[in-house]
Amino acid sequence: MLKHAILYPFFLVAGCIALLIGIFGGSFVWFFVVLLLAVGMTAWGAFDIRLGYFTDTFFRKKYNAQGVIALSFDDGPSPYTAEVLQLLNAYQFKATFFCIGRQVLAYPDMAKQIIDEGHTIGNHTYSHRRNFGFLKEKEVVAELEQCNAIIQQTVGKKPKFFRPPFGITNPSVAKAVQYTKHQIIGWSNRSLDAVTLEENKIYQRVFRKLKSGDIILFHDTSQRTVNVLKRLLPHLQKQGYISVSVDDLLNLQRYED
Numbered sequence: 738m739l740k741h742a743i744l745y746p747f748f749l750v751a752g753c754i755a756l757l758i759g760i761f762g763g764s765f766v767w768f769f770v771v772l773l774l775a776v777g778m779t780a781w782g783a784f785d786i787r788l789g790y791f792t793d794t795f796f797r798k799k800y801n802a803q804g805v806i807a808l809s810f811d812d813g814p815s816p817y818t819a820e821v822l823q824l825l826n827a828y829q830f831k832a833t834f835f836c837i838g839r840q841v842l843a844y845p846d847m848a849k850q851i852i853d854e855g856h857t858i859g860n861h862t863y864s865h866r867r868n869f870g871f872l873k874e875k876e877v878v879a880e881l882e883q884c885n886a887i888i889q890q891t892v893g894k895k896p897k898f899f900r901p902p903f904g905i906t907n908p909s910v911a912k913a914v915q916y917t918k919h920q921i922i923g924w925s926n927r928s929l930d931a932v933t934l935e936e937n938k939i940y941q942r943v944f945r946k947l948k949s950g951d952i953i954l955f956h957d958t959s960q961r962t963v964n965v966l967k968r969l970l971p972h973l974q975k976q977g978y979i980s981v982s983v984d985d986l987l988n989l990q991r992y993e994d
C-alpha cells in the first residue's frame with residue numbers, strides 16, 4: 738500500500754536531486770516532473786479514503802464476507818432518518834450512521850432511535866465544515882471531541898468510529914485521530930446520492946458494483962435516498978445479502994468503554 742510516510746521522504750530526496758540536475762545541467766524538467774508527481778500523489782491520497790495514504794482506514798471487508806454488506810448513512814440525523822430506520826427494520830438490516838454533532842442536537846430523538854433499534858453511531862464532526870481539508874490538527878480535534886461529547890450526552894455512547902467529511906484525509910486528520918484514538922471508516926461503494934438527482938442512476942451505481950464485504954455510502958438527508966432504499970433493500974434481500982453494522986462487519990469495537 739502506498740503511504741505518505743514512505744513516499745514523502747522519497748519525493749524530497751528525488752526533488753533535491755532533480756533540483757541539482759537543474760542547477761548544474763540547465764534543465765529543470767525532472768524537477769517539475771517530481772513536483773507534479775508529489776502534488777498529484779498528495780491530492781489523490783487526500784481524496785481517496787481507500788488508499789489509507791496518510792493514516793490507516795477501513796473501507797471494506799476483503800475476505801470471508803459472503804453475502805454480507807454494511808450500509809452506512811452520513812450527515813444525519815434528519816427528518817428523513819425515521820423512514821430510513823423504518824425500512825431497515827422491515828428487512829432486519831443493521832446500519833451505521835455517521836452523525837454530525839449539530840444534527841444530533843437538532844434531532845436528539847432520532848439519534849436515540851438509531852441506538853434503540855440496534856444500529857451503530859459514528860462521528861462525522863460537530864459542524865461538517867466546508868473547509869475541513871484545510872483545518873489544523875487542533876481544529877480537527879475540537880470538531881471530533883465536540884461531536885463525541887454531544888453524542889455521549891444524547892445517547893450515552895462515545896463513538897470510536899470517525900468518517901471524515903468529504904472522505905478527506907491529510908496530515909492534520911491523521912494526527913488528530915491519533916490523539917483522539919478514533920478509527921477512520923471509509924467506503925468501497927459510493928452511491929453519490931447527495932449529488933445525483935436521478936434515483937435510478939443512484940440505484941444502478943450501487944448495484945452495478947456491489948460486492949460482498951462492501952461498505953456502502955448513503956446520506957439519510959433526502960427523500961431521494963429513501964426512494965432508492967425502497968427499491969434497493971428488497972433487491973438486496975432477494976440476492977441473499979444482509980446488512981450489518983460496520984463493527985460487526987469488521988469485528989471492531991464501536992464505542993469507548
Ligand SMILES: [Zn+2]
Binds near residue numbers: 901903
Ligand atoms: Zn458528510
